[in-house]
Amino acid sequence: MEVIKLSYPKNDDYLKYIIQKQEQGVSIDCGSVVLKKGQVLPFKTLDAHEISFLISGKLKVLTKDGNEKIMKQGDLIYLNKDEIRKTETLEDSKILFFLFKNI
Numbered sequence: 087m088e089v090i091k092l093s094y095p096k097n098d099d100y101l102k103y104i105i106q107k108q109e110q111g112v113s114i115d116c117g118s119v120v121l122k123k124g125q126v127l128p129f130k131t132l133d134a135h136e137i138s139f140l141i142s143g144k145l146k147v148l149t150k151d152g153n154e155k156i157m158k159q160g161d162l163i164y165l166n167k168d169e170i171r172k173t174e175t176l177e178d179s180k181i182l183f184f185l186f187k188n189i
Contacts, residue, residue: 094118115185127173134187136165143179148172
């Protein structure tokens with residue numbers, strides 16, 4: 087068992103990995119992201135399934151297939167690794183994310 091304090095990126099970084107584990111054929115990453123209002127993360131995919139929790143702020147998440155969701159503080163989102171997504175930051179935001187993939 088491990089207890090690790092939630093921390094956020096410093097300086098100009100926007101992403102910080104907090105926990106990275108590989109067990110029983112699964113890679114699990116947990117980290118935090120800080121985004122400033124107006125910041126856009128362009129369309130991309132990840133090589134892992136993602137669950138993210140919006141700690142504070144407001145985001146618009148769009149997928150290439152036309153799906154669009156507004157996330158508010160306290161919302162969770164699941165994104166399949168194959169979904170092509172884009173994120174627009176509507177308010178300064180803090181995110182806690184979890185990535186899962188088979189290795």
